[in-house]
Amino acid sequence: MDTQTWQEQGLETRSPGRTRGEISQDELAHQWSRVRGRLQEEIGEVEYRNWLRQAVLHGLDGDEVTVMLPTRFLRDWVNKEYGNLLTAFWQAENPAVRRVDIRTRPAGTSERAPDLAEVEPKTAIARPAAAARREAEERPDMSAPLDPRFTFDTFVVGKPNEFAYACARRVADGHASPGFNPLFLYGGVGLGKTHLMHAIAWELSQRSDEVTVAYMSAEKFMHKFVSALRRQSTIEFKNELRSVDVLMVDDLQFLIGKDGTQEEFFHTFNALVDSGKQIIVSADKSPSDLSGIEDRLRTRLGCGMVADVHATTYELRLAILEAKAARAGVVVPGRVMEFLAQKITANVRELEGALNRLIAHANLFERPVTLETAHEVLHDLLRAYDRKITIEEIQKQVAEHYNIRVSEMSSARRARNIARPRQIAMYLAKQLTSRSLPEIGRKFGNRDHTTVMHAVSKVTELIEADPDFAEDVELLRRILTV
């Protein structure tokens, strides 16, 4: 990582190498970036900006992390309001950390910490694991190595992601037909697209020393392109990109409206595909729904394999929690996991964050994880869920969306244009609230729980069979969960 990037990431400038406790500056930077990500998720964008945006990591010394803030007021406030959270998240990231020391930094010693969006996944040229790390150290501009946790082994497969997983596997096995080029993965926030891309990169690089994989976020692609333009070194940039065997661009939606960068990406894309190289792209929408992308690019993006990563189901959430707890070597009672899987429905990132907080809390206070501690530790998150989503809100939103009266949610009418939205509302009530089937049934005109069960399985079936229908339900889910 170069000095500038180091500072951009809210880190103090220091000489490269390893910190005490065998952790490299890059790893530490990643941990800090994730801690900040969790903080932002946890306390919300506004609070984060107000209080923590200027926090800078000074370093890790033994078991103590030091974080600097520019004023005493900020230091005291952060200490009081977020000190425990910071410690818990650091502990979850790095079990060696026991304490977080929050201090003021002498004036003029560091830069602001940027938005997370600015520092999220960077670029990595992936070779075998060890080589990739060396590469990252030798080539400061290729700053972020692939996340070692994002492999196929750690990816939990369920109905919502099995197709995307199968496609990713096929490409990673090196047996994909041209029909898999490009592989376009799309779906909502935090559902595992980046994880799958990294997994492909790891797998390919472990398979052969010869294969070079370039992974970058669309933003990074843009930054690199723009700075190449400034340095008048676009030829090198092009050559560098066109020399790889596999190019992965994550979160392509960030290229929307960036015409010059899109143009460059389009040419790179064509050059690579024409010479038989593999392209893998992720975005939050399917190619046909990515408005703001040039038509010729959209057409090319959609001409390979397009795989949707659907919103999680209760079963998948539970399986993910079980896998993560087992991996962390922590015993979390089944009831606690069921509770989390039922409650934390927005995405896997949030679910993972909740589990990490519970584990960190248990470690910190040397107490077992129980349903009671889950309520206590996650009360703010759970309150947000409780506050946000009620069955009434779901009914209102769905009725509005399909242009029917809210009263039809409880009526006896069985016409398709009424019954289908009602089934969708029941399905969302099951997904987004912790209400039981009989409770949901009661809210829908005293219907039996078997009717709700039927609605849930019907909607699940339709989501799998009909992408437009799936899109509609996903849209409603997002509206309800923002």
Ligand SMILES: Nc1ncnc2c1ncn2[C@@H]1O[C@H](COP(=O)(O)OP(=O)(O)OP(=O)(O)O)[C@@H](O)[C@H]1O
């Ligand atoms: N099926 C899964 N099994 C295990 N972990 C998962 C799964 N899906 C997501 N995760 C975890 O959830 C977190 C968020 O996933 P990821 O970053 O891949 O999401 P994304 O779809 O790329 O989101 P974004 O659109 O925000 O970039 C990661 O820590 C990832 O490991």
